Amino acid sequence: MTVVGWWRQAVTTRRMVLWLWAAVALAQSPAGQQGRQFYLGHCAHCHGPDGEGGRGINLTTGQYRLSRTDDDLLRVIQTGVPGTEMPPSRLPVADIRLLVTWVRSLGAAGALEKATGDAAAGALVYRNTGCARCHSIQVNGGQAKGGSLGPPLDSIGLRRSLKFLRDALVTPDAYIAREYVGTTAQTKAGQLFRGLRLNEDDYSLQLRDADERLHSFRKSSLAEYQRLDSSLMPSYGKLSPTDLNNLIAYLSSLRAANK
Amino acid sequence: MQFLKLTLLALCATTLAAQVAPNPVNPNPVTPNPVTFDRLVAADREPQNWLTYSGNFAAHQHSSLNQINASTVGRLQPRWMYQMRTTHKGESTPLVVDGIMYLTRSPNDVIALDAATGRKLWQFDYKLPPKVIVCCGQVNRGLAILGDRLFMSTVDAYVLALDARSGRLLWKTRMANYLEGYGSTSAPIVARDKIIVGMAGGEYGARGFIDAYDTATGKLAWRFYTTAGPGDPNAASWSGDSWKTGGATTWVTGAYDPDLNLVYWGTGNPGPDYNGDVRKGDNLYSDSVVALDVRTGERKWHFQFTPHDVLDYDATETPVLFDAEYRGRQRKLLMHANRNAFFYLLDRETGEFLLARPFAKQTWAKDIDAKGRPVRNPGTTPTEAGVAVWPAATGGTNWFAPSFSPQSKLLYVAARDEGEIFYTATSPYRPGDYFLGGEHKPVRGEFPTGAIRAISPLTGEIVWDHKLLTPPWAGVLSTAGGLVFGGTNEGNFFALDAATGKDLWHFQTGDKIIANPISFGVEGKQYISIISGDVLIVFGLPE
Numbered sequence: 001m002t003v004v005g006w007w008r009q010a011v012t013t014r015r016m017v018l019w020l021w022a023a024v025a026l027a028q029s030p031a032g033q034q035g036r037q038f039y040l041g042h043c044a045h046c047h048g049p050d051g052e053g054g055r056g057i058n059l060t061t062g063q064y065r066l067s068r069t070d071d072d073l074l075r076v077i078q079t080g081v082p083g084t085e086m087p088p089s090r091l092p093v094a095d096i097r098l099l100v101t102w103v104r105s106l107g108a109a110g111a112l113e114k115a116t117g118d119a120a121a122g123a124l125v126y127r128n129t130g131c132a133r134c135h136s137i138q139v140n141g142g143q144a145k146g147g148s149l150g151p152p153l154d155s156i157g158l159r160r161s162l163k164f165l166r167d168a169l170v171t172p173d174a175y176i177a178r179e180y181v182g183t184t185a186q187t188k189a190g191q192l193f194r195g196l197r198l199n200e201d202d203y204s205l206q207l208r209d210a211d212e213r214l215h216s217f218r219k220s221s222l223a224e225y226q227r228l229d230s231s232l233m234p235s236y237g238k239l240s241p242t243d244l245n246n247l248i249a250y251l252s253s254l255r256a257a258n259k
Numbered sequence: 260m261q262f263l264k265l266t267l268l269a270l271c272a273t274t275l276a277a278q279v280a281p282n283p284v285n286p287n288p289v290t291p292n293p294v295t296f297d298r299l300v301a302a303d304r305e306p307q308n309w310l311t312y313s314g315n316f317a318a319h320q321h322s323s324l325n326q327i328n329a330s331t332v333g334r335l336q337p338r339w340m341y342q343m344r345t346t347h348k349g350e351s352t353p354l355v356v357d358g359i360m361y362l363t364r365s366p367n368d369v370i371a372l373d374a375a376t377g378r379k380l381w382q383f384d385y386k387l388p389p390k391v392i393v394c395c396g397q398v399n400r401g402l403a404i405l406g407d408r409l410f411m412s413t414v415d416a417y418v419l420a421l422d423a424r425s426g427r428l429l430w431k432t433r434m435a436n437y438l439e440g441y442g443s444t445s446a447p448i449v450a451r452d453k454i455i456v457g458m459a460g461g462e463y464g465a466r467g468f469i470d471a472y473d474t475a476t477g478k479l480a481w482r483f484y485t486t487a488g489p490g491d492p493n494a495a496s497w498s499g500d501s502w503k504t505g506g507a508t509t510w511v512t513g514a515y516d517p518d519l520n521l522v523y524w525g526t527g528n529p530g531p532d533y534n535g536d537v538r539k540g541d542n543l544y545s546d547s548v549v550a551l552d553v554r555t556g557e558r559k560w561h562f563q564f565t566p567h568d569v570l571d572y573d574a575t576e577t578p579v580l581f582d583a584e585y586r587g588r589q590r591k592l593l594m595h596a597n598r599n600a601f602f603y604l605l606d607r608e609t610g611e612f613l614l615a616r617p618f619a620k621q622t623w624a625k626d627i628d629a630k631g632r633p634v635r636n637p638g639t640t641p642t643e644a645g646v647a648v649w650p651a652a653t654g655g656t657n658w659f660a661p662s663f664s665p666q667s668k669l670l671y672v673a674a675r676d677e678g679e680i681f682y683t684a685t686s687p688y689r690p691g692d693y694f695l696g697g698e699h700k701p702v703r704g705e706f707p708t709g710a711i712r713a714i715s716p717l718t719g720e721i722v723w724d725h726k727l728l729t730p731p732w733a734g735v736l737s738t739a740g741g742l743v744f745g746g747t748n749e750g751n752f753f754a755l756d757a758a759t760g761k762d763l764w765h766f767q768t769g770d771k772i773i774a775n776p777i778s779f780g781v782e783g784k785q786y787i788s789i790i791s792g793d794v795l796i797v798f799g800l801p802e
Contacts, residue, residue, distance in 0.1 A: 034685075037643040041682050045703065090698050095684045201749030202728050203765055227706065 035102035038095055046085065051106035053113070053161020055085055055175060062107025065158050073100045084159060085177065115162055115249035117242070122250025125243045134210070134233065137254060149196050149210055149232055151180060154256035165248045169239075172231035182228035183207055185217050193217075196232060291357035291423065293406045299449055300517050306739075307780030309355040312401045312446035313660060314777065317580035318514040320662040321737045322778035326785040328740030331800055332754045332764045338786065338799040339377030341370075348773055349790040352401040352446065352660070352734075354409075355779035360788075361404070361423065362795060366397040367413045369421060375781040377797065383426035391415050392440055392463065392691060400512070400658075401446030403454055405474050410454045412443035418456055418472055430477035434458060439690045440465050445512045450522055450553040453480050457509030461527040461573070464504035464694035469513075469524050469549070471556055481556030485509060485526045485544045493543040501538035504688050506530030507545035511575040511658045516591070516607065521550045521559055523580070523593060523607065527573035532652075533641045533697025534569065534683045541566040546574040548595060550610060560610030562631065564597050569640055570623060570681060571652035571699070572599040579663045579670060580607060585717055594663065594716050596672040600655030601627060602719045616719025618712055619655030620676040623648050641681035641697050651679035651707070652699040653730070660734030660775040662743065667757050669713040669722055671743050675730030677707030711735060711745050711755060723760035734775030736787070744787055746772025752789050752796070768796060 040049065046056035067073045077096050080088035089096060136146035138154045167174055183197040185205055195209035205225055206216045294310060302315040306323040313320050327335060343349060347365035354361045360374040367385035391397060391414050403410040407423045415437040420429040435441035440463025447454040453471040467485035486505035487493035497505060506529050513524035529538055529545035546565040549558055565572045579594040593607035600621035604613040612631030624633040639648045655675055662671045683697040709730035713722040733746030743755045752772060753765040770792025778787050788797045
């Protein structure tokens with residue numbers, strides 16, 4: 001079952017009717033149509049065409065980490081969320097108000113985005129599959145544990161929708177954040193290096209390999225170097241459906257608020 | 260042989276300097292000689308100095324010094340640095356006059372330095388009102404000089420004259436109301452007894468103009484409005500009252516032909532930027548070059564590159580002047596590497612269109628017709644859902660300087676191969692507010708790149724292409740040493756072979772370079788300077 005399918009079933013019929021009524025009323029108004037157009041143009045590639053989530057959070061829950069009022073939403077859409085992929089918008093205030101209304105209509109269902117799996121079992125999958133080789137998780141303000149080739153996952157449940165988490169595990173090549181692009185470097189002597197591209201200019205290239213070793217190369221000393229289209233993370237599509245669901249539930253439960 | 264050339268050059272430079280300036284050597288900073296208009300016209304004859312924003316009136320951004328050349332450039336090293344200590348962007352091109360460097364520090368401070376040691380002689384601090392609005396950073400890009408007066412325009416839309424010996428303020432004239440989004444960020448040009456000044460504010464519904472002020476009194480001599488209002492023969496190129504908020508600002512320094520007594524100035528995009536429905540028509544004189552008579556400010560001709568622009572393709576890039584035989588006839592020409600990614604060649608006496616050819620990745624135009632008018636590709640008008648178009652709003656090139664070498668006869672351009680998604684939005688006009696009519700965002704998944712490209716001006720052909728990792732924001736300088744200097748976003752300052760584009764030297768400066776390099780000489784030694792971040796670095800050969 002898709003995530004969207006899941007929440008559609010999970011909401012009560014009464015809520016559904018209310019939501020549909022509100023959405024239909026809004027969708028029919030010219031302002032609603034315009035808000036929807038702006039949403040499709042500026043937001044849908046991250047939050048999904050129906051707000052179901054993607055790189056951006058699921059907007060059908062009507063719950064936001066940083067916002068309560070419409071004014072909060074207006075501000076967050078204007079400024080973005082610094083340190084995350086949520087970008088600032090330079091649209092005029094009037095158009096952002098239309099967006100706020102549309103975002104509210106998406107959230108009117110008040111769907112709870114709740115993973116179907118068992119988070120505790122997922123934590124075991126996480127440990128046994130070796131995710132910590134590349135990812136760190138900081139628990140209760142303690143020391144972050146794990147590798148640094150991939151992004152820290154402390155607040156991944158807040159930042160990303162369930163749909164995105166599944167995609168990240170099954171088809172990691174489909175989306176790679178700018179800061180986590182991999183690169184290869186082959187020296188003229190034939191030695192091959194592969195790792196996270198830390199920095200690059202026209203004359204040199206810096207990377208960190210899977211063993212957390214740092215390398216810096218003069219490009220003139222390399223036979224070849226290449227930015228990778230594929231993720232440094234392997235696909236976990238081979239995990240059993242249960243393990244995968246449990247793992248997603250575990251990731252979704254990681255909601256460190258300070259991140 | 261090389262040595263001989265060098266010695267000859269050094270001799271030449273010294274004798275030249277001796278002719279023009281009685282105090283060529285620099286015994287504990289000299290007082291520079293007054294920079295007469297004749298000196299400005301003949302700026303090429305004193306290559307040790309950098310007397311105008313682009314090096315000369317023809318805007319060649321070229322130095323005829325050649326001590327630093329293909330065989331010596333490998334030894335180039337920093338000789339001194341000046342830390343500006345500002346959080347604003349360093350986009351300024353300094354002037355150098357008889358051993359003194361005049362530098363603006365963004366927003367609008369002016370600093371005089373001994374060009375041999377980097378030590379400060381004086382500083383002029385300019386206080387801005389609290390609420391100044393300029394779209395893209397409170398910057399200043401340089402000064403003009405005449406006699407012993409320096410001229411600067413400010414981000415709060417004033418024009419200032421300073422005493423070059425002390426930094427003392429001589430006069431201050433208001434150009435426009437900064438609270439309505441007007442400002443000025445570019446260096447003025449001196450044209451006889453006037454300074455010609457451009458303005459900014461195209462993202463705020465400002466109405467563009469080019470001003471001339473009397474250098475002695477600061478009085479406005481004339482103003483040319485770059486949106487055609489009632490009475491102008493091209494007023495019909497704007498629907499309704501849209502000319503009033505039509506932009507077409509003039510925020511980069513132009514060029515000047517003292518013989519024709521015409522000043523050539525590029526104009527910016529029509530406003531609102533991305534939504535053309537509220538300003539139907541060609542929107543003259545947006546995205547054009549205008550040729551103005553310096554005596555009266557009257558328009559001699561104009562040429563519009565991008566009629567009815569909805570992609571923010573300002574034509575403010577510096578026009579570059581040169582003379583050559585074209586199709587069997589000796590002509591006075593004007594080159595323009597335009598933000599819309601096409602290189603243009605025009606006749607600068609008449610404005611006649613001669614040729615156009617793309618120099619950077621573009622998808623917006625199928626062709627440029629025989630009259631110079633673009634034939635647009637379908638699906639390149641912004642929508643609410645967004646369309647991807649090359650080049651990006653930031654263009655195939657931008658405000659930073661191109662360079663023409665009279666030696667190689669090539670135009671060098673820092674080119675940007677980047678696309679963007681363009682959107683429309685509603686945009687009511689409110690004084691002092693953004694007036695964009697839309698937005699633009701990166702194309703997802705694209706890693707945009709850049710290049711330094713050498714263009715053969717009489718054909719538009721690209722002779723060589725030096726790839727850069729990311730689209731540059733720094734101008735270029737060509738020198739008689741057969742070199743082209745440029746800078747990258749990643750902080751590399753580099754020298755290429757002007758004939759082949761081969762990379763000969765580079766230096767990591769540690770911050771993004773968004774400025775134009777220049778060259779000058781003091782005490783018979785050639786220097787190259789560039790601003791990286793907020794630090795001015797002066798390179799020279801070891802002692």
